[in-house]
Amino acid sequence: MKFLEVNKIHQGRSEILMKQIEPESVALSFWSPPYFVGKEYEKDETFDSWQAMLRQVIHHHSKALKPGGFLVINIGDIRCFKDESIPRFQAMNISMQKSKITREMVLEAKAQFPEFSRYQLAEHLGCSEQTIDRRLNGNNIRGGKYEIQTRVNLVGGPLQTYGQECGLYLYDHRIWVKDPAWANCKWTSNSLKSVDEYEDLYVFWKPGQQTIDRKKLEPQEWKDWGSRAIWFVKSVRANDDHEAKFPLELASRVIRLYTDKDDVVLDPFMGSGTTSIACIRHGRKFIGIEKEAKYVALAQENIKKEMSQLKLNI
Numbered sequence: 001m002k003f004l005e006v007n008k009i010h011q012g013r014s015e016i017l018m019k020q021i022e023p024e025s026v027a028l029s030f031w032s033p034p035y036f037v038g039k040e041y042e043k044d045e046t047f048d049s050w051q052a053m054l055r056q057v058i059h060h061h062s063k064a065l066k067p068g069g070f071l072v073i074n075i076g077d078i079r080c081f082k083d084e085s086i087p088r089f090q091a092m093n094i095s096m097q098k099s100k101i102t103r104e105m106v107l108e109a110k111a112q113f114p115e116f117s118r119y120q121l122a123e124h125l126g127c128s129e130q131t132i133d134r135r136l137n138g139n140n141i142r143g144g145k146y147e148i149q150t151r152v153n154l155v156g157g158p159l160q161t162y163g164q165e166c167g168l169y170l171y172d173h174r175i176w177v178k179d180p181a182w183a184n185c186k187w188t189s190n191s192l193k194s195v196d197e198y199e200d201l202y203v204f205w206k207p208g209q210q211t212i213d214r215k216k217l218e219p220q221e222w223k224d225w226g227s228r229a230i231w232f233v234k235s236v237r238a239n240d241d242h243e244a245k246f247p248l249e250l251a252s253r254v255i256r257l258y259t260d261k262d263d264v265v266l267d268p269f270m271g272s273g274t275t276s277i278a279c280i281r282h283g284r285k286f287i288g289i290e291k292e293a294k295y296v297a298l299a300q301e302n303i304k305k306e307m308s309q310l311k312l313n314i
């Protein structure tokens with residue numbers, strides 16, 4: 001079999017392409033998979049196919065990883081997981097903002113000013129346009145009684161099971177604190193849910209010899225993050241060329257902590273190429289897999305830019 005070349009991004013699905021990785025060649029696999037939150041690149045997945053895909057990808061690591069190697073998965077629990085089985089209640093109201101406008105008052109104003117839009121009625125009655133809509137149509141655009149309710153879906157448990165099934169053991173767990181993702185948190189305005197401000201790093205280990213070299217980080221770096229469970233790393237400011245990048249700083253820390261120079265690092269969900277850029281900066285080799293042609297092209301472009309800045313040839 002022809003093995004996947006190192007220092008290249010390969011286009012295809014990881015469930016299939018990972019079979020072509022040279023056995024026991026990978027020192028670290030670091031990745032962030034689709035989270036099943038409705039991004040464009042996961043639109044064809046069902047919850048079951050998504051779980052099956054993660055399971056298959058994790059299972060391939062038992063062969064691809066070197067003995068003593070690590071698999072680090074960056075993922076976040078799904079906080080707004082739609083669940084049909086939850087009874088549907090009217091969305092919670094913020095008590096101070098409860099409007100005194102009744103349906104009868106709206107109907108009266110509508111009869112008086114039939115040409116008025118929802119917005120004009122709202123101005124006339126001194127309430128929000130949402131109140132008008134709710135009173136007239138029984139709608140609650142923030143999630144009313146006809147909306148499916150949501151809950152938290154923890155992802156660490158299944159990942160741990162998939163690892164254990166193929167001989168990879170959960171070795172460590174760190175939390176990456178990013179900045180509060182207000183833009184993704186429209187539910188916080190009408191619920192008691194917290195804002196989305198951290199993700200998990202699940203560290204799996206394939207049993208085998210591993211040398212711990214304290215010299216690979218500066219003493220201050222060990223104190224600040226190498227030995228710490230909570231990492232503060234700002235999230236990517238602009239996801240303009242890819243929907244869900246992780247920060248270069250995050251990839252750099254993981255790579256520096258779990259590998260040595262010239263080791264091979266795998267990212268089977270390479271996206272814009274962040275892991276490969278961190279590898280180039282820190283003298284590691286990489287294997288990237290990505291299913292979307294446009295992201296393969298983006299990663300290749302980013303690698304080219306990085307190489308020319310560093311005046312390197314792969």
Ligand SMILES: C[S@@+](CC[C@H](N)C(=O)[O-])C[C@H]1O[C@@H](n2cnc3c(N)ncnc32)[C@H](O)[C@@H]1O
Pocket residue numbers: 012013014015031032033034035041053242244245246247268269270271272273274275289290291292295
């Ligand atoms: C969360 S993003 C990773 C972003 C990446 N860490 C970065 O910084 O750019 C997940 C990526 O996995 C890709 N993907 C989804 N399913 C895949 C599969 N089965 N095999 C390979 N790539 C897949 C998506 O197209 C997306 O680019």
